[in-house]
Amino acid sequence: MTSVWRTSGWILLGAALILALSLGVRHGFGLFLAPMSAEFGWGRGVFAFAIALQNLVWGLAQPFAGALADRLGAARVVAIGGVLYACGLVLMGLSDSPVSLSLSAGLLIGIGLSGTSFSVILGVVGRAVPAEKRSMAMGIASAAGSFGQFAMLPGTLGLINWLGWSLALLVLGLMVAFIVPLVGMLRDRPLPVQGHEQTLGEALREACSHSGFWLLALGFFVCGFQVVFIGVHLPAYLVDQHLPATIGTTVLALVGLFNIVGTYTAGWLGGRMSKPRLLTALYLLRAVVIVLFLWAPITQFSAYLFGIAMGLLWLSTVPLTNGTVATLFGVRNLSMLGGIVFLFHQLGAFLGGWLGGVVYDRTGNYDLVWQISILLSLLAAALNWPVRERPVARLQAPAGAL
Secondary structure: OHHHHHHHHHHHHHHHHHHHHHHHHHHOHHHHHHHHHHHHOOOHHHHHHHHHHHHHHHHHHHHHHHHHHHHHOHHHHHHHHHHHHHHHHHHHHOOOOHHHHHHHHHHHHHHHHHHHOHHHHHHHHHHHOOHHHHHHHHHHHHHHHHHHHHHHHHHHHHHHHHHOHHHHHHHHHHHHOOHHHHHHHOOOOOOOOOOOOOOHHHHHHHHHOOHHHHHHHHHHHHHHHHHHHHHHHHHHHHHHOOOOHHHHHHHHHHHHHHHHHHHHHHHHHHOOOOHHHHHHHHHHHHHHHHHHHHHOOOOHHHHHHHHHHHHHHOOOHHHHHHHHHHHHHOOOOHHHHHHHHHHHHHHHHHHHHHHHHHHHHHHOOOHHHHHHHHHHHHHHHHHHOOOOOOOOHHHHOOOOOO
């Protein structure tokens, strides 16, 4: 048992480091909106579309990356994702047109993220730890991604101020390349066949016939819409409210910092309470936080409070959503099924990032998108409430295998 926990701890550390790098770099993309748009005379919609495309490609590629990881082991998938992610950052730093920006920041980085982020990495964690510790382990790994978001933001801003946006992206590309050697820590292998081996088609049919699977996916759509809209457009929104540009960076850093607490706590609570009911509570709280932020006068203090509150709720949905999928369907195809749910997250992310830029360019403000975010929070809360954490019949049979 000690050797099992030692191996699980090593895998968890590797997963945490990869998520910290992958998500930490991504969290700072909004800081490049202003300098790139100013240098090339783009409207905010150009950069917003590239980031929206990134999220869409990420989501579309995620089920395929997850299926490969489930069947072949995650190491190859993560290594290829790390290489594509690093190349995308380098080419983004060399971009000089909307097309080259969309191909690098959108296409390449989007595919790279599908191999180095939550669905694949949490699939590794889910297979490495006992079922009773799964929610907590996913919370720890997700918290590491949150720490990366907190740590990388001031570093990214410092690189932009020191080297300019182009060279800053080249340096970030070099950092992301370190994901490739970290793959050796994962030691992920496909689970051994026990009795009848469920095919991918059977796993898909089983999940698609389960109402809880679709309710989780639709709720996750809302999470994606909100986090990308806020992550990309909040710094510019605060500048529009006559606050210094550094305030937006600090707010996003606070989101990352308190997200560490939020994701860890969500993982811990998910092992003790109903995860779908916790998701309902999280989405309701998001609506309350956004309403209070917009209702109160926008000041440096209120912006910091918003960052803290949203940070506690930011990615807390991830261990709860993935943990519920694992409970319902087991971990054999967790990366693929989690990838499909995550696709809905990324469809929301595409819409949130893109719509923010379009609405701003047409109206000069973000009011409509903030209002949509509030209504979507209420919808997500309602969608998650009826989900029941009960394993499918296949897993309840005595011979059922995870």
